[in-house]
Every structure is written in C-alpha cells, then in structure tokens.
Amino acid sequence: MKAIVLEQFGNIDNLQFKEVPIPQPGMGEILVKVIFAAVNPYDQKVIEVYGREVGVQLPVIPGSELSGIVEATGEGVTRFAPGDAVCGNPGNFGGCYAQYTVVKAGDMAKKPGPVSFEVAAAIPIxxxxxxxxxxxxxxxxxxxxxxxxxxxxxxxxxxxxxxxxxxxxxxxxxxxxxxxxxxxxxxxxxxxxxxxxxxxxxxxxxxxxxxxxxxxxxxxxxxxxxxxxxxxxxxxxxxxxxxxxxxxxxxIFSGPNAERLEQIMQQVADGILKTTVEKVYVLSDAKEALRAMKGGHRTGKLLLNP
Structure with missing residues (x-):
C-alpha cells in the first residue's frame, strides 16, 4: 500500500511517500481502508516539535483522524464486520496517512449513512x-x-x-x-x-x-x-x-470515546452539528497539506484522500 512515512523528527520535509506492507489486525483490532484522513495541528507538532517527547516511535505513519471501511477484523471483534463504514481518532498516534490502517475497534464509531465520508473524517477530534x-x-x-x-x-x-x-x-x-x-x-x-x-x-x-x-x-x-x-x-x-x-x-486533553462519538455522529446526521471541509489533497501531497494547515487562517478541515 501507499503511505506517508516519517523516519526522522524535526521537519515536514522529512516525510516520505512510499510503498509499505498492509498491516494486519490483531486481537480487538480492525483493518480499515482509509477513505479520508484529516490533517491536524497535532500531526504537525509531533512531526516537527515533540514526537520523541510524547513517545512516538520511528518510523511512523502520521495521522490521528479518519473515515473508512472495515476490510477485516481481528480476534474478539464483534461490533464491526467487513464493509462497515467507520470513523474516529485512534488512541495511539499514527497510521491514518495511508491507504490502510489498523486501529483498536473500541476507538471507532459507525458512520451513519447520511453523513459523507469527508464530514465523518473531519468531525471526531x-x-x-x-x-x-x-x-x-x-x-x-x-x-x-x-x-x-x-x-x-x-x-x-x-x-x-x-x-x-x-x-x-x-x-x-x-x-x-x-x-x-x-x-x-x-x-x-x-x-x-x-x-x-x-x-x-x-x-x-x-x-x-x-x-x-x-x-x-x-x-x-x-x-x-x-x-x-x-x-x-x-x-x-x-x-x-x-x-x-x-x-x-x-x-485538559482529549482522546477517543466511541460511545460519545456515535452520539455526535447521529447529531451530524440529524443536521444539529455541521462542519466545513476546506480542501481535499491526494495522499502524495501530504507535505503541502501540512504546510497549509500550519500557516493558519483555515476556513475548514484539510483532508487527505489515499
């Protein structure tokens, strides 16, 4: 699969677009085909400033928010099945700037049908x-x-x-x-x-x-x-x-909460909550997307489309 890989902290330019093996889900995990990954300030800060300080291990595929489709489930997973549309923010940093990623099933929420994959990737965090x-x-x-x-x-x-x-x-x-x-x-x-x-x-x-x-x-x-x-x-x-x-x-600091996220996604489906997606970049343009996000004055979320 194609992915954005960081092998050295300190600069967005250190990111590489390369071919890597598709990960496999373990106990309590699901393999997700990423439809959209959100570009967040935290991603840039981990890459450039304090990745080592917060315990991120290199090499790492950045990204902490996504929407996608379940491709496979690991042992013990009962909430999801292949073909389910999901969204969420994995509890451990990384993995979303790729065509596929493995995440803990407990961190993900099901995407309601009326909610687009773009919006679902922009909402969770x-x-x-x-x-x-x-x-x-x-x-x-x-x-x-x-x-x-x-x-x-x-x-x-x-x-x-x-x-x-x-x-x-x-x-x-x-x-x-x-x-x-x-x-x-x-x-x-x-x-x-x-x-x-x-x-x-x-x-x-x-x-x-x-x-x-x-x-x-x-x-x-x-x-x-x-x-x-x-x-x-x-x-x-x-x-x-x-x-x-x-x-x-x-x-305070935030983190995943699948039960709360499913409630929030229903509010989105019901039209109570709205978000704006400013621009979608192809995965290979992740550096450009991160620089645009870092520049500030955004009018909405920036997404990557693997």
Whole structure:
C-alpha cells in the first residue's frame, strides 16, 4: 500500500511517500481502508516539535483522524464486520496517512449513512474535544453563559454548536470575517477580537473555553462570575489567579470515546452539528497539506484522500 512515512523528527520535509506492507489486525483490532484522513495541528507538532517527547516511535505513519471501511477484523471483534463504514481518532498516534490502517475497534464509531465520508473524517477530534471540555470538565448546564474563544476554529465552532444545542447562551470571539458563520452555528453574541475588547462585552460568565492561551486566558478570569469555570486546551491556567477570582480552572486533553462519538455522529446526521471541509489533497501531497494547515487562517478541515 501507499503511505506517508516519517523516519526522522524535526521537519515536514522529512516525510516520505512510499510503498509499505498492509498491516494486519490483531486481537480487538480492525483493518480499515482509509477513505479520508484529516490533517491536524497535532500531526504537525509531533512531526516537527515533540514526537520523541510524547513517545512516538520511528518510523511512523502520521495521522490521528479518519473515515473508512472495515476490510477485516481481528480476534474478539464483534461490533464491526467487513464493509462497515467507520470513523474516529485512534488512541495511539499514527497510521491514518495511508491507504490502510489498523486501529483498536473500541476507538471507532459507525458512520451513519447520511453523513459523507469527508464530514465523518473531519468531525471526531474537534467534536470529542469540545464535548469533553464543555460538558465533562466544564459542567455546562442549560441557561448558563459560555464564552468560547477562537470560535472559528475546528474545536471552537463545534463547541458553539454543542453549547447552543444544550440550551446555553453562547458568546463567541473570533475574526470579524467569520461573524455570520459563527452566529449561524448558534452564537448569540459575536466579539471581533481585532476591534473589540471581550472584557468589556462579556460579564458574569459561567464557563470560558480557552483555545488561545496567553493574555486571552489571563484576561478571561476577570469575566467569570465567582464559582465559574475556565477550561483551556492550550495552556495550564494559573492556580493563583484562579484562586484570586474564586473560580476553577484547568487544562485538559482529549482522546477517543466511541460511545460519545456515535452520539455526535447521529447529531451530524440529524443536521444539529455541521462542519466545513476546506480542501481535499491526494495522499502524495501530504507535505503541502501540512504546510497549509500550519500557516493558519483555515476556513475548514484539510483532508487527505489515499
């Protein structure tokens, strides 16, 4: 099969497009024919910055999010059969930038028929991260006010939709060019960070979702009501500042959750949740896709089509 292989950390240019053997599923695993693999910031960071630090072993096929079709099942797998359409984010980094990959069956969800393979590949990480942040860790309840920073990004835009669907009052920050789209997704108030100061427009907030860090995170403590919560995806919040404002604050990491993902995919099928795919690259153009993603200012997910 064709795959993108990394044999040395440090640079996107180290990626190689080459022929490798098709992997075989073991106990509790499934072999998936990859239809689309998503290109994520985490992929680039592992390749260029901290792959060795997080224990990624070389050589590795990058990629941590996909949609595809089950080709074969390993021993002990009962949830899936060959021909099933699936999607998800494998718990261990790697494998998706290829024509076939082996993943743990427990990490995958079935793709509902109405949902395209493109959308199914673009949903899992952003939706699961947003859901864990605002519900599991943030404890968002109907009627509460949530401030979502970076609402035009993949996680932010998913958080807007999930919070709105849960009955929360959504205030979102982002670039002015994205205002209409973010309001259509469910934001009641949009704050253009380039010309407006959110600290004067957002008050008595129950929950802040921080996807920015730095000064944005620090200033967010001042808009929370006593007893409020701040959840960051990018930077550990200051315990001292949190205590001064009488709020709770933490940084969280996401991971696979097949049961939750199947619920999310049904919301996608029902039209409650939406995502945007900006561009699809052929697998051999993975370097170009990663550079485009690294450049920022994306309007949607970037995908690879093996």
């Amino acid at each position: 952003a939706a699961l991260t947003a859901s864990k942040a605002i519900f599991d860790e943030g404890g968002l309840k109907p009627g509460e006010k949530i401030l979502i920073h970076g609402a035009s990004g993949a996680v932010g835009s998913m958080a807007v939709q999930l919070a709105n669907a849960a009955g929360a009052f959504v205030i979102a920050t982002g670039s002015g060019k994205n205002e209409q789209r973010i309001k259509e997704l469910g934001a009641a108030v949009f704050i253009d960070y380039s010309v407006q100061d959110f600290t004067t427009m957002a008050k008595d907030i129950d929950l802040v979702l921080d996807t920015i860090g730095g000064k944005t995170q620090e200033d967010s403590f001042g808009v929370l009501k006593p007893g409020g919560r701040l959840i960051s995806l990018v930077q550990p919040p200051s315990e001292e500042i949190a205590a001064q404002h009488q709020v709770a604050a933490k940084m």
